[in-house]
Amino acid sequence: MPTYEFEHRDDSCKHEWEVWQKMSDPDPSECPKCGGKENIIRLISGGSGKGKVELYGNDLVAKTKEDIQKMKKDIHSSEKLYANVLGEAKYQQLQTQLDKGKRERR
Secondary structure (H helix, E strand, O other), X not given: OOEEEEEEOOOOOOOEEXXXXXXXXXXXXXXXXXXXXXXXXXXXXXXXXXXXXXXXXXXXXXXXXXXXXXHHHHHHHOHHHHHHHHOHHHHHHHHHHHHHHHHHHO
């Protein structure tokens, strides 16, 4: 049977707890801490952590550099992504300068 996490989203409580139950069992309808019956939600968590890979030292540095190179390539191939990275105002300023330069060369 899986373990489910729940939270009582009430300003005065905010209690979190785990329940070991069948998938077919109903979710709890009451907070075990305060007895509140409203705003009880099931949380979604990362699970058991299987498949999680942590990098350290040179492996982390190499992976970071690889990710940066990929991101640079993606940014230069997508105008929308380029604009998002620069910011709207800076992107518009650069576009205006490029357009002005094109007109002056003619």
